[in-house]
Amino acid sequence: MNTPTGQLAIKDIAALANVTRAAVSNWRSRYQDFPSPTPQSPARRPLFDLQEILSWLKANDLLAQDAATRSVEFSLKATINLLRASTLEPINSTFLTLYLLALHKQAATTTSDSWQSVADSSTTAQLHQAISDAPVPARHLPADAPAFVCEIITHLPETLAPDLINGFNSLEIEDYGQAATLTIDSILGLGGRGSSSEFGTSKSASSALLVNAAATTIKDGDTIFDPACGIGGTALSLSTRGTNLNVIGNDIELVSAFIATIHAYLADIPATFTHGDSLANDPHPGLSAQTIVTEPPLAMRLDREIQQSLLAEAGIDASTVFSEEAFVLYILSHLAPGGRGYVLTGMSTGYSGRSTQFRQALVARNALEAVVQLPQGLLSYSSIPTMLWVIQSPEHSQEASVLIADASEASQPEAHIGQWLTELRAGIDASIPTGKISLAELITNEGSLVPAQLLRKDRSSQEVHQELEQSSTQLHDVLELIHSAQSAEGEFFEHLPTAAAVSSLHQLIARKIISRQRPTRRLNAPDESPETGLQARQITSRHRGNEAKIVTVEKDTPLLQDGDIVLPRIGTSPAWVFTADGSRWVAPLGFLVLRVNNQAFDPHYLAACINASFNEAPQLGLPIARRELKQIQIPHLDIDQQREVARSLEKLNDLHNQAEELSKLTVKTMDAAINVIRYGSSSR
Structure with a gap:
């Protein structure tokens, strides 16, 4: 067995010792014999030699009890960190690591001896040649994939190749799918931020939300399709939500499609991933899927010809669409009868004036089953709030309406989305505000589909009167405690009118x-x-x-x-x-x-x-x-009523200015009075 090599970050050392990162930093300052960072290590994110750290932890009896059982994990992380310390783009480091893992698996599970040539490589040139000569490991990986890997290798420092190969030679992997997930999470994880975080990982909340939403309608034997799959995380996760599922993904970025394909191979998932522009030159023109999921690019402008082609194919009459709406149209043209599409968009898709006609057309065709407003922070690469659009084939219903739910204030929506959708469809009470609006209501509301706005309920006459009485009473009580305040005489509002219009x-x-x-x-x-x-x-x-x-x-x-x-x-x-x-x-x-x-x-x-x-x-x-x-x-009130209300409100405003302690109660009373005007009429 080869000795594990590679480098560890501070968080990896903390995991080895089962302590916090702060504890590791404390060791560095307290112990003079703590290993120094490697020479090529970034100053702000230091890396340490794996063997030096293991020796130091063992000598100080600081290794965690489960360190031995997790040795493969730590060895793989140490090998990955060699690439993280290089100048390679994170997405290219991910692909190179997964490709080497795929060759490693090929040697372990077949009669291929191609890994031996890779293992014997001691220079970048030798590694380049070994990869060129090795058969493509994954069945659906294009024949030009090795050339892409070789291009990445040309950018490796000459001194890195032997350490990298030694690291892979030391690995004794039993679960290659887990190794692939660890690789993606380590290089493209949320901690990396920047542009790399857009690819998502196993910890991606947006991906988990799409998976849990789509799982509510998946049946055994269904075709699952993601037309903007990225590195395939969502599609691969959905493969476990049924049996005999036909999983297909496509992405416009070649390296993303490569990564998805290799990940599927390493995890033994029978999935197909292709490379192409789904909107401009559809790689799957005849595909019909029962479940389509996607997290499309946000707010991108499209060529006019592409827009018109998508609108015509989907049978939707709208003047213009951006990228989110375009993928909704694409889904409509690929949904099987009875199928569902789940699309994550920005908020502008729900309220933008340019999309009004688009939203109304979707509801008119019964193509939109539900819209769920989501909180900020769901996306790994942006803090903007989002919406989940559930698209359905028009055969589902004859009623032109759409279900809506407001989860904008909810926590962990990815964990609860399945329950919310199930409750929405069943028409039962949910833990978040829900409702249903018709096409006529949508048009009356000028086409806006923002659940938080649409679900803002009118208040009852009894409720607003009680609130006014309560706030007025509280205000009197506080006034009695302020000796310097002018005495308040009588009621704050006498004969308060209510509006009929x-x-x-x-x-x-x-x-x-x-x-x-x-x-x-x-x-x-x-x-x-x-x-x-x-x-x-x-x-x-x-x-x-x-x-x-x-x-x-x-x-x-x-x-x-x-x-x-x-x-x-x-x-x-x-x-x-x-x-x-x-x-x-x-x-x-x-x-x-x-x-x-x-x-x-x-x-x-x-x-x-x-x-x-x-x-x-x-x-x-x-x-x-x-x-x-x-x-x-x-x-509407007559002018005398308005002035009387205004005078009453002004008195309250004066009280508000007399003492800061009265501020909240005064504002509450003023608002309660206006609410009575708005909602207090018994004829409503």
Whole structure:
């Protein structure tokens, strides 16, 4: 038996000793005889010689009890670390390692003696020749795969080849599938970050979510297809969810398809992986699959010809599609009758205006079974929130509707997605908000398919009245504790009216009841001197302060007037009514200025409604939530009622300013009052 060689990272040493990384770092500082990093080791991520570490741990009686049984794992990691310390791209290091493992397996399971030539290689040139002469190990691996490996080898340092081969010669592998998984996780693992993390690993949450979702509909003997499979992790994981499954994957990147093929060979999984552009030149034009899964590239623009071809083949009428929608169309054209497709997309697919027609067409054709909104952090390479789209062949239902679920606040969605989908389909209560919307409701909602927004429920009249009573009582109790506060007399709201009708802010603007003022444009060009413009103070909050920025704007810029409503587009910042003070004030870009043109509406009442909880900006996957005028609702009251409500709210606002301790209760009472106006009518 050969002596294991290679290098260990600090985390590997910690695993050998069954301690934390901090403990290993402590040993390095405390013990002068602790092995030094290897000469070529990166300074920020030091690597240590395997044999030196083993000797030191044994001498200090620090080896973990299971170290002997995990010797193959540590030896393989040590060998992999030789490549990690080189300048090879992580994806190429992965392919080279897996290819050598495949040759190693070929020698162990067949009569091939090709590994002997590899084992005898002591130079890069000899290794290059041995790989060229060896038969291709995996059945579905293309004949040009050895040439690809040889190209990678040419970039290896000359001194690395013998150490690398010695490392592989020392391995006594029983489970090659486990060795393949360990290789991928070690090189392309989540800890690597960067561009390599897009390939996913056995720990990939997005892959686990797709697997657990698709497993709810897989039947024995089904064909499973991933048209953008990457290194094949999702497709290979699905191979264990049934018997006699026909697993097929395709990826546009050649090396990714190679890795998937070798992984399948090492794990003894009968799967086929191909290389090609699924959208532009479909490698599987006649394929019909019962289950299709994919995590497509996000928000990529496609050639117009490709878009039109996909739309025509799927029978969907839409003006334009991006990469996520394109893969949905591709899935539709390859789904077998009764089949399901599971697609992970960004949030924009659910709300973007350019995709409105696409979403409505899917629902109209009964091609969309469900949409599940997911939390941030699911993807290994991005923190953006995502959505799961469950596509179905149109034969499933005659009702043009779609199931929706909001898991945006849920933890570990990958572990629970199967249960949620099962509950959704059965129509039973789930642990997350769920529902169902019709095509008519989708169109009424302007085509938006954002579950968190659609599942925001109206509140009952009894509930909002009780909330107002409770918050008012709590506020009185706190006031009694503040001796310096002015006594509050009577009820905060007497004869509070309720609204029988509601208009959106957009509708009020269209009817010219409210006008939207032209945005401020600052003068920044070289020829735009202060003489060509107007100097004004720039307001950024209700509290102006004494150090407001002086800006130069166009001379015809509309200045803020007394009673203007200043509305930040950022959804968490409140609107307020501007009070003139004799100075020139303008609002910056990113702020809306609304001017009331009709005496039938009170600006203070409008501002209060804008700030109400039922007008809270929806979370659409953007870094900052933004208000949409079409979504802001204004309950109708007559002007006297508005002013009375506004006066009452102003009293409460004064109380809020008197003491910071009252802040939360005051805001709650104000919101409760507006909720009564919005939801409190017994005729609703």
